[in-house]
Amino acid sequence: MHASKFFISTLKEAPSDAEVVSHKLMTRAGMIRKLAGGIYNYMPLGLRVIRKIEAIIRDEMNRAGAIELLMPLIQPAELWQETGRWDKMGPEMLRVKDRHDRDFIIQPTSEEVVTDIARAEIHSWRQLPKNFYHIQTKFRDERRPRFGVMRGREFTMKDAYSFDRDDEAAGRSYDIMFDAYMRIFRRLGLEFRAVAADTGAIGGSRSHEFQVIADTGEDLIAWCPDSDYAANIELAQASALIAERAAPAQALAKAPTPGTVRCEDVAALLALPLDRTVKSIVLATDKEGKTELWLLMLRGDHELNEVKASKLAGLKEGFRFATEAEIFEHFGCKPGYLGPVGLKKPVHVIADLTVANMSDFVTGANEVDAHLTGVNWGRDLQEPEAVADLRNVVEGDPSPDGKGRLSIQRGIEVGHVFFLGTKYSEAMNCTYLDETGKPRTMVMGCYGIGVTRLVGAAIEQNHDERGIIWPQSIAPFEVVICPVGWSKSEQVRETATRLYAELTAAGFDVMLDDRDERPGVMFADWELIGVPHRITVGERGLKEGVIEYQNRRDAAAQKVAPDAVRALLGEPA
């Protein structure tokens, strides 16, 4: 490609609403232009990256035996009513009426449509397994679209759906997709982790997220450098940090703690380590008109994991944080000084694994400006109603597989594989006949990759103060040739054109910048755009028989003979 035939439109300034580096750089590099909140034009440079990502995904999906089709963007409400998602999905799902006043949705995913296809087309066990996928536009009407293409409203997703005869076969399909995803993200040239994830609202029993590692990621990943354990922090199992409860050594005492509500401040005031304090979090459930309160106890340096809380007996069906009035009624005190000792009304007390083994600890006294010290289970209060893993793991926690200690990293979720089971196939009566002629419900999996989000994630991971640094496999161009004095020097033109032809013939995706700009302008543009390899051809160098080569990650250019540059580029993607 010649720059004069392409469209390059870099900007000095990032848009004022850009909160993250990928949004800023994609806009400045001319990859995207905002059309409306969360809706972007993909400019020629941006589209090239998307197409390269799609090609890698398609290649590996096909290799894994998945079959590409294309399901419509606009889907009839009836199918979504069959599974109940018409009612369950909130305002994120965009609904539209056609001219005949019929209800449609603009697809956020395609479980319903693909299950409708499977029940119509697959009749026999002989046709299984099948895995259908498409790479298609999606729409989710985010309340607050942000982070550029990372949380847009209109975006491109690859979504695949597997159909199997039973759980075991579906597990194999899951494993095949898991392996395909590993190959995809490796080929994309990104640092990533496959982490065990919560199965959440979709249901199902097995789930992995593929997280691109980036400091700006919204997800926290717990992983073990000494084993292959990795999990989203929502799921990562925390253990008791105290193996056995020690016998009480202190007497129960009340300490004045005026205006001191945070565990950190209480510990400082009382000159105790933070890990001797216990925080009290009060949740409420409303069942059959009856409100019950739940006191969750965590060590002062730990944080509540709401996903774990939502799996507890009694809280499974939904909970909320208790109101101040409810707290006052049960504890006789306002938040900040709460504790499990001497409750006025019945409250379910649940202790985190670590708290359950603590002794001589500090809690609120259920009295303003006061805490209790030397609190001990059994002696000062009943044993907790339940003991459970309630907290987020932290850096240095033992790995649940017993093979070392956990590290915590931030990640951006770009892929998800999910064992769905029969959630959709049962609701939509998607069955096949087994060898004995008996109808059986198909077992499903679903597998998504956020194509446009990947563009943003790749940049969040790979950039510097000058701009983007693309992995070669998804760079809009792999090599840029910058001729200095394009219009003036025949020698420069000839060398640049010859190199362009040679490298293109060698399979590289090459850009020749024939805009006749000054070197500074060209260099700034291509460093912003993030092309991995830059070759500069100038008259002065040619007199000495050299051109300049600079890798995007290099600090400076090196002089090489024109024929030596090929060897510096490695292999084309």
Added chain:
Amino acid sequence: MHASKFFISTLKEAPSDAEVVSHKLMTRAGMIRKLAGGIYNYMPLGLRVIRKIEAIIRDEMNRAGAIELLMPLIQPAELWQETGRWDKMGPEMLRVKDRHDRDFIIQPTSEEVVTDIARAEIHSWRQLPKNFYHIQTKFRDERRPRFGVMRGREFTMKDAYSFDRDDEAAGRSYDIMFDAYMRIFRRLGLEFRAVAADTGAIGGSRSHEFQVIADTGEDLIAWCPDSDYAANIELAQASALIAERAAPAQALAKAPTPGTVRCEDVAALLALPLDRTVKSIVLATDKEGKTELWLLMLRGDHELNEVKASKLAGLKEGFRFATEAEIFEHFGCKPGYLGPVGLKKPVHVIADLTVANMSDFVTGANEVDAHLTGVNWGRDLQEPEAVADLRNVVEGDPSPDGKGRLSIQRGIEVGHVFFLGTKYSEAMNCTYLDETGKPRTMVMGCYGIGVTRLVGAAIEQNHDERGIIWPQSIAPFEVVICPVGWSKSEQVRETATRLYAELTAAGFDVMLDDRDERPGVMFADWELIGVPHRITVGERGLKEGVIEYQNRRDAAAQKVAPDAVRALLGEPA
């Protein structure tokens, strides 16, 4: 591709709502499955054809210097309000409100968005010309979607938009696109014509349609076998079939024609040739509260061309057919016996070019059950207020370029190139600075190809009673290998597998049917699906050292040595 890894789902019966052969065959072949009216799942076979069409289009668009980007499906109403199309577009444009109650549309085309891009990104004459295109899903909420993918609601279109500094430059961009379209449709392997077309409601001054020739087409094309004249019948210029008006030879007379209203019947009753009769068509216009009537006179064997009528002075601003009451008021008679002689009230009389040169002709007498014979201009009635081309050309009419006679064919419009002028750029203030620093409005063209419609059109043109016959360049597979006795004969498996490997290596897109089906089942499937080349490998043949080859257009298979089959296939697409 092996059939066992693919998804083949042919049907014996076409859906009952399928009106045209392409819809029937695409459904039976398993290329599409209906999801809702005018909304289809593109099954794996159908998607392969779409992707091949897209690749050819993309290749030629890029070669022609157009630059691919991707504009969103969901576009904010504000831009469509700027051009006035928010109000002008009827219920075919699907409108949707987001969760914040903001108005959006689902794009039927992208003039507004691309003009918005151009005005933001193009500042100088140095950046022109530019041609941006995308291949993107479109939605038009057709009142009555029909003909399968030929008039669907959700469909894929390639739309390109050129921006130029002036009319002359825009004319060059138009010509470049015209040439690219010629190459595209040639490479698609379809019989087609580029025809001059009416510029219609889009405005602009130059327009060509690309029509795939098919008996089932909705459009009529007039073309000259002796020259390169071709035009949509809406536009094709008709000439006077009578060079000079002869002097009156008959006296004016009234003939009783009881119950006889059609020109054919009047001619038969009066034993006159049909081309001596003249039909009277009454239109009405309403301007500033005043209704005027217009009598359009055409020869009995000719048909009114409403597009031509809509361009006449007085009718340009819109017309309708007159009501019976209006006709009675002006003619004193009901329709069927109307004529231009002895009108009761003023009526604008406009004669077709041919009618204006007729003499001794027959018209209605403005009296029920009566016609006039021997009618002559000047003698029996005033010369017409205007003489104009009012009719559709017919087979055998002289070509407007004077180089022979016209033929009429039916076609399916699959592409359209359009000189837009400044319709959108002016409304949206899309300007650039010229060499003198003066802002000037960009001149635009737009260029569409209906990708999914092309699939249907290709089938309408290329099929027989057994199924589809694909042009090789867009066939889902170019070659199918049908092994007879796949599971039983090692020799068959070996030969088929070796041929598969050889032909794949030679660049062909090959399907190996390893489903272990009977030959009849395989042959019926692949003839229905329309693969151009079929190779059958059976044990009996192999004993004689032969396999069978049959082109999809051949009546029977021929026996050839396995090594000789490559030569029969021609070159891969």
